[in-house]
Amino acid sequence: MLITHDMKKSIVCWIIAVLAVLIYSLPMYFLTDWNLSNIFAIPGVLYLGYVGLRAVTRCGIFDVFAYQFANWLSSWKRGIPKKYEDAYQYKVEISEKRHDNKMVWLPWIVVGSLCLTLCIIFAFFPGL
Numbered sequence: 001m002l003i004t005h006d007m008k009k010s011i012v013c014w015i016i017a018v019l020a021v022l023i024y025s026l027p028m029y030f031l032t033d034w035n036l037s038n039i040f041a042i043p044g045v046l047y048l049g050y051v052g053l054r055a056v057t058r059c060g061i062f063d064v065f066a067y068q069f070a071n072w073l074s075s076w077k078r079g080i081p082k083k084y085e086d087a088y089q090y091k092v093e094i095s096e097k098r099h100d101n102k103m104v105w106l107p108w109i110v111v112g113s114l115c116l117t118l119c120i121i122f123a124f125f126p127g128l
Contacts, residue, residue, distance in 0.1 A: 047112030
C-alpha cells in the first residue's frame with residue numbers, strides 16, 4: 001500500500017493531536033490540584049477553535065487583509081515589483097493553492113470533541 005502525501009499529513013496530525021493532549025493533561029493532573037473537567041476543557045476548546053478559525057480563513061474571509069499585508073511588505077522593498085496586480089488575482093491564486101492543499105481537520109475535531117465530552121462527564125461526575 002502506497003502512503004500518499006495527504007495520508008502522511010493526516011497521520012502526523014493524528015499523532016500530534018493525541019500526544020499534545022497527553023503531554024498537557026498528565027502533568028496537569030499529577031502536578032496541580034485542577035480537576036479533570038478543567039484539564040480537558042482547555043485542549044477541547046483550543047482544538048475546536050483552531051478548526052473553526054482555519055475553516056473561516058480557508059473560506060476567504062480574510063483574503064483582503066492578507067492581500068493588503070502582502071502589498072505593504074512589497075512596498076518596503078526597492079526594485080521588486082508587486083507580486084499581485086489586484087485583489088482578484090490574489091484571491092484566484094490563493095484559492096488554487098487552497099484547492100491543492102486540503103485541510104486536515106478530522107483529528108482535531110475528533111480529539112477536541114472527545115476532550116469536551118470528557119470535560120462534561122467529569123464536571124457532573126468528578127469522582128470518576
